[in-house]
Amino acid sequence: MRHTDGLTITQWDHPTRESLGLLKRDFPGLCDLTVMDDAVTTPHANRGITERGCSAVAVTRAT
Numbered sequence: 389m390r391h392t393d394g395l396t397i398t399q400w401d402h403p404t405r406e407s408l409g410l411l412k413r414d415f416p417g418l419c420d421l422t423v424m425d426d427a428v429t430t431p432h433a434n435r436g437i438t439e440r441g442c443s444a445v446a447v448t449r450a451t
Contacts, residue, residue, distance in 0.1 A: 390397055405412060416424070432438075 400408070400410070402412075
């Protein structure tokens, strides 16, 4: 919290963060998570696959 105006700070610029010894972490936002979910769900839905995970996908290898 900033003492000058009482606002809660949720982000710091790079030099300030580095001087405090804080580690920068980026987490995917809701939009990114939705895109990733769609990337998995849509092909499964189009192929009629109801299971999720690696075992749900048939792997064919080129010879």
